[in-house]
Amino acid sequence: MKKAVLEVENLVVQYGQISAVQGVNLTVNENELVTVIGANGAGKTSTLNAMMGLVPAASGEIRYKGESLLHMPVEKRPSMGIAFSPEGRRVFGPLSVRDNLRVGGNSLPASQVDGRIDEMVERFPILGERLQQAAGTLSGGEQQMLAIARALMISPDFLILDEPSLGLAPIVVAQVFELIAELHAEGVAILLVEQNVRKSLAIADRAYVMELGRFVREGAADELAADPSIENSYLGAA
C-alpha cells in the first residue's frame, strides 16, 4: 500500500460568485509524479493555490502527510517540506539570482543556505554564471530554472509545479521536462500542472484531466496517453 503525501477531498474554490474548483479529489503518493492537465481556465492554478494557502478553500479538505493544511498559514509550508514553483515563474525580479535562492532557503537554518546555493549552482550551471544578476533580466528559460532551483533549496519532499513549460522555447521545454523526470527519479513526490499534455503524460505516473472546475478523467498516465478521446481533445492538433 502506497503512502499518500497529499490528499485533497471535495475541494471547492470560489471567487465571489464564480466557482473555479467544484469538488475535486486528488491524491499524490510518495515518490509519485502526478500531473493535472486541462485547458486554460479549467481551475488548475486555483487548485494549487488552495493547496498553498494562497486562496481560501470554500469547502473540502486538504491533507499533507495526514495533517490538515486548511488553516495552516502559507509560510509554514516550506518547513513541512512543501515547495512551490508558481505559474508564470514569479522570480523576485529586482533581486539577484543569489538572493532569490536565499529566499528559497528562508526556512533552512541560516548556516545551510550557502551550501545549498552551491549545490544548486552545480545542478544549474547557467545560474552560477549569473548569481549577481537581477533575476528579472534573465531569459524566460533561465527564470524557470531559477524558479525550480529556488523551490529545490529546501530539498522538498513534495514539489508543486504550475505550468513550468509555459511560454518557453521548445529546447528549453525539453530541458524542463528532463529536469522534472530527474527529480522524480530522485524520489521527490511531484504534482505537475501542465498544458503540454503529451510531454507531461510521458513522464507522469498518474494523471487527472480537469474541465470547468472538475476532474473528468483520471488514471495511469500511459493509459490516458493512449486513450483516443484524450488524443482528440488534447493531443490532436498539438
Next chain:
Amino acid sequence: MDLFLQFLVSVLSLGGVYALLALGLSTVFGLLGFLNFAHGDLMTICGYGLYFMLAAGFGFVPAATLALALAALAAVLMERLAFRPLRGRNPMTLLITSFALSLALHVSFQIFISPKPKPIPVPEFLSGYFTIGEIFISRAQVIAIVVSVLSLVLLNLFVNRTRLGVALRAAAADFDVARAFGVKANQVIAIAFALSGLLAGLAALVWISQRGAVFPTMGLTPMVKALIAVIIGGLSNPRGALLGGFMLGLLEAGFLFTLPDSLVLYRDALVLLVLILFLMFRPNGLIATNPEPMR
C-alpha cells in the same frame, strides 16, 4: 568655490532628510501598496519623545536614542492597531485610514501636550558653524549629511546582507510567493514599519537640530516634501525614493541660492510648479519599475 561648497552642503543636507523620509514611505508602500500619511507624524512623535526625555534629565544622545526607539515602536503599533485589521483591503481604504490616523494624532498632540511649539535645547555640538578658511558651514547641516549618509549605508547593508533584509525585498517584489517560501508576512510588515519609524525618527532629529522646536503638525511639511520626493523618484522603489529626495534637495537649494531675496518666499510654489511640469512628462517618476504595486 565657497558658494559652491555651501550650495553642495545645502543640497545634501536637505536632500538627505527628504531621502530618509521618502525611503520610509516607499518601504511601506513597496510592501502594502499605500502611502502612509501618518508617516510625518512619526517625526513628531520622535520630537516629543526627545522633548520629554530631555525634560526628564537625560543627556541629548541617550534621549535621542530613546526617541528613535519610540518612533520605531510607534510605527509598529500604528500597523498593529490601525492597518493590520484592514490588511488585504483596497489600498485606498488604507490610505484614508492613514489620513484619519494623522489627523487624530495632530489633535491628540494639541489636546494632551500643547498646541504651542515646545522648545528643544539643541546641544553645543549641533549648533554653531565650522569654518573652513573663509567659509562658514553650519554644524547642523554637516551632522544632517553625516546622519543621512550613515543611515542610508546601514539600511543598504541591512536589506542586502541580512536574511530579514533580503526577505523584506522579496516580499516587496512578490508578497505571496515570498510567503510560500516561509517569509512571515506579519514579521516583514512589522520590520518594514519599524524601519520606516526609525528613518522618520532620524529625519526628525536632523530636522529638529536645525530648528529647535517640536509642535503638533511638525511632520506635515516634511511629509509633503517626502511625498514630492517619492513622486519624482517613482513609488515602491527605494532607489527612486533616494534619488527623488536628493533631486528635491537640489531643486530647493537651487531656488534658495539663485532667487532674489524678494522671491525666496515663493520657492515652495516654484518647486511644486516644477513637479507639475515633471509629472506631465514622466507620470510614473524617474524610475518606473512597478507602476502597479502589490497589495
